[in-house]
Amino acid sequence: MFIEDHLSKSDQLVLMFQAVEFARNGVVMTDPKLHDNPIIYTNPAFTDISGYSAEEILGHNCRFLQGEDRQQPALDELRKAIKEERSLTVVLRNYKKNGAKFFNELTVSPVRNEKGDLVSYVGIQNDITARIEAEERISDFYSVVSHELRTPIAKIKSSLSVIEDGEAGPVSDSVRRFVEISAKSAESLWRLIENILDFKKLESGKFRLLRQRLRLSELVENVVAEFQPVADEALIQLTCQCLANPHVDADGQRLVQVLENLLSNAVKFSPRGSAVAVRVLMSESNFARVEVSDQGPGIAQQDLSKLFEKFQQLESPDRRLRGGTGLGLSICKAIIEAQGGRIGLSSREGQGSTFWFEIEPSS
Numbered sequence: 562m563f564i565e566d567h568l569s570k571s572d573q574l575v576l577m578f579q580a581v582e583f584a585r586n587g588v589v590m591t592d593p594k595l596h597d598n599p600i601i602y603t604n605p606a607f608t609d610i611s612g613y614s615a616e617e618i619l620g621h622n623c624r625f626l627q628g629e630d631r632q633q634p635a636l637d638e639l640r641k642a643i644k645e646e647r648s649l650t651v652v653l654r655n656y657k658k659n660g661a662k663f664f665n666e667l668t669v670s671p672v673r674n675e676k677g678d679l680v681s682y683v684g685i686q687n688d689i690t691a692r693i694e695a696e697e698r699i700s701d702f703y704s705v706v707s708h709e710l711r712t713p714i715a716k717i718k719s720s721l722s723v724i725e726d727g728e729a730g731p732v733s734d735s736v737r738r739f740v741e742i743s744a745k746s747a748e749s750l751w752r753l754i755e756n757i758l759d760f761k762k763l764e765s766g767k768f769r770l771l772r773q774r775l776r777l778s779e780l781v782e783n784v785v786a787e788f789q790p791v792a793d794e795a796l797i798q799l800t801c802q803c804l805a806n807p808h809v810d811a812d813g814q815r816l817v818q819v820l821e822n823l824l825s826n827a828v829k830f831s832p833r834g835s836a837v838a839v840r841v842l843m844s845e846s847n848f849a850r851v852e853v854s855d856q857g858p859g860i861a862q863q864d865l866s867k868l869f870e871k872f873q874q875l876e877s878p879d880r881r882l883r884g885g886t887g888l889g890l891s892i893c894k895a896i897i898e899a900q901g902g903r904i905g906l907s908s909r910e911g912q913g914s915t916f917w918f919e920i921e922p923s924s
């Protein structure tokens with residue numbers, strides 16, 4: 562059922578016109594053949610957004626919405642696109658008739674006749690001020706997290722380790738126990754904040770990798786050795802088997818972060834007394850591959866694809882969530898993919914899971 566099938570040409574035009582008139586996006590059309598490309602049509606939504614009446618708008622170039630605020634890099638892009646007769650979407654700072662600033666998400670497109678000649682430009686405007694302000698608030702929140710939370714937690718961590726080491730005087734066994742608990746909590750709070758900040762870097766494209774040539778097996782063995790006390794405490798038998806020792810060009814710190822994350826998940830979801838096995842091997846496609854297998858409850862088929870998405874947390878079998886931001890695996894995915902690698906898992910409910918990542922070996 563298309564409108565061409567049951568409406569005459571003129572009825573189609575009326576319907577199109579009504580659609581534009583009733584749209585909640587601002588719509589303007591300009592005439593590039595006239596001096597200074599003036600507006601020749603505005604819909605009611607654009608008068609609502611800008612606060613100007615149709616009479617005040619028609620016949621003027623749209624730049625009047627910029628007021629004195631003419632130093633905007635997006636304007637250079639826009640000028641170029643209009644000159645080259647192509648479409649572009651930009652966000653501009655514009656001002657309503659009452660002087661209030663608003664962020665205008667503008668898409669400009671050339672309109673051509675059947676012969677392909679330029680006859681008009683159509684501009685579609687959205688007032689996205691609420692969204693931009695929300696993003697600014699989120700960004701403020703991140704700077705609070707990074708400065709005002711990280712600094713005191715760093716101090717708490719270092720003070721606790723001074724007490725633990727006995728540098729502040731003798732420590733009784735019962736006090737040591739509480740200091741250890743506090744140190745562990747401070748550590749997980751620290752990791753949570755790091756995760757949140759990493760996530761922010763990922764979102765804003767500021768995630769940097771420091772690649773170097775390293776031996777994958779050595780890196781994996783070191784991480785597993787450092788993780789041993791955590792596994793011991795959870796009564797998990799942790800083993801590491803290196804069936805290959807490829808070189809990779811990768812960011813070692815970030816690989817450690819990925820592996821720690823996979824190990825910590827494996828231990829968290831494994832029953833006491835079970836085993837977690839780490840293996841380094843070459844994959845069938847000749848990539849360097851690291852696997853972390855557990856004997857935990859496994860993951861249902863329908864949840865597998867969700868697992869690497871942001872803010873996804875799976876419920877443990879006892880229906881309790883087991884802490885964390887739900888960002889860990891999405892960060893792991895970004896880290897591995899940024900180095901040209903792949904990450905994934907295979908799992909069967911009731912039969913444990915194997916998380917793996919693969920990176921191309923360096924020659």
Ligand SMILES: Cc1cc2nc3c(=O)[nH]c(=O)nc-3n(C[C@H](O)[C@H](O)[C@H](O)COP(=O)(O)O)c2cc1C
Nearest residue numbers: 591622623624626627640653667669682683684686
């Ligand atoms: C169809 C169309 C719609 C436009 N809509 C807006 C707008 O809503 N706000 C704005 O600041 N500029 C808008 N512009 C851009 C200005 O008209 C102008 O092209 C821009 O300011 C750069 O040129 P200038 O340096 O001569 O001012 C639009 C342009 C076209 C062609």
